[in-house]
Amino acid sequence: xxxxxxKEIETYNxxxxxxxxxxxxxxxxxxxxxxxxxxxTKMDAIRQGYERFGNVPFLVKLVVEVEVxxxxxxxxxxx
Amino acid sequence: xxxxxxxxxxxxxxGPVLEVRVAVGQDTENAMAKRNDKPKDxxxxxxxxxxxxxxTVINHDVAQRLGLQPVGVCDINTPSSAGVPCHExxxxxxxxxxxxxxxxxxxxxxxxxxHIQCLIGRDVLQHAVFIYTGYNNTFTLSF
Numbered sequence: 001x002x003x004x005x006x007k008e009i010e011t012y013n014x015x016x017x018x019x020x021x022x023x024x025x026x027x028x029x030x031x032x033x034x035x036x037x038x039x040x041t042k043m044d045a046i047r048q049g050y051e052r053f054g055n056v057p058f059l060v061k062l063v064v065e066v067e068v069x070x071x072x073x074x075x076x077x078x079x
Numbered sequence: 080x081x082x083x084x085x086x087x088x089x090x091x092x093x094g095p096v097l098e099v100r101v102a103v104g105q106d107t108e109n110a111m112a113k114r115n116d117k118p119k120d121x122x123x124x125x126x127x128x129x130x131x132x133x134x135t136v137i138n139h140d141v142a143q144r145l146g147l148q149p150v151g152v153c154d155i156n157t158p159s160s161a162g163v164p165c166h167e168x169x170x171x172x173x174x175x176x177x178x179x180x181x182x183x184x185x186x187x188x189x190x191x192x193x194h195i196q197c198l199i200g201r202d203v204l205q206h207a208v209f210i211y212t213g214y215n216n217t218f219t220l221s222f
Contacts, residue, residue, distance in 0.1 A: 002149070002152045002165065004149055005149055009152065042151075046104075046106060046150050046169055046184070047106045049150060050106040050107060050109065050110035051109075053110075054110045054113070054114055055103075055107055055110050055111050055146070055148050056148050057149050057150075058148075058150060059149075059150070059152065060150050060151045061151060061152070067154060069153070069154040069156045069161065070153055070154070070156070071131075071132075071155075071156050072129075072131065072132050072133065072157045072158075072198075073131030073132070073158065074127075074129055074132060074157070074158075074198065075157070075158050075191070076127070076190050076191050076192075076195055076198065077136065077157045077190060078190060079155065079157055079159075079163045079188055079189060
């Protein structure tokens with residue numbers, strides 16, 4: 001379901017250890033195989049992504065050691 | 080303080096639902112304007128306020144109709160699945176009759192049936208007061 005950002009997710013995984021060392025708890029902006037920058041807030045990273053790349057897929061991700069899924073109690077979600 | 084109160088025939092049966100317009104985010108619109116692209120018109124959607132949702136969700140169809148591109152990914156847990164990866168999109172939720180505009184990062188996921196196209200989750204509610212008045216079938220949302 002996240003095919004459009006497959007390359008960016010791979011890039012994050014390649015750089016994860018390094019990012020955890022210097023930017024844990026911050027938001028990283030990744031386009032293709034480039035780590036563009038690290039930001040204090042998600043919205044700052046998204047704004048930078050749009051300014052730099054326009055309306056195309058890019059990845060903004062919280063740098064964390066362990067991913068925690070978001071919880072939904074509703075059965076309206078068809079997944 | 081922008082505020083809206085909705086009265087329904089049966090709040091118990093319908094749940095706290097309201098009509099919203101889902102639009103591209105402000106930064107998306109700015110980026111498109113720089114390239115002389117015009118954003119698609121907002122999509123009218125029925126939204127349910129869902130205190131059991133960590134984040135806001137829009138149906139895949141809404142994201143496609145707005146021409147949105149993903150800005151992130153997240154994993155979600157539901158009653159019937161665990162760790163499902165989903166795209167995230169920057170959107171604005173507009174409640175025009177009530178002068179309320181909320182910008183947030185929504186999760187794109189399929190929603191059952193045609194009735195509800197959006198779940199307004201706790202990412203939005205964290206900035207709001209939500210009052211559910213069951214005995215007279217009304218709810219109020221204030222920002």
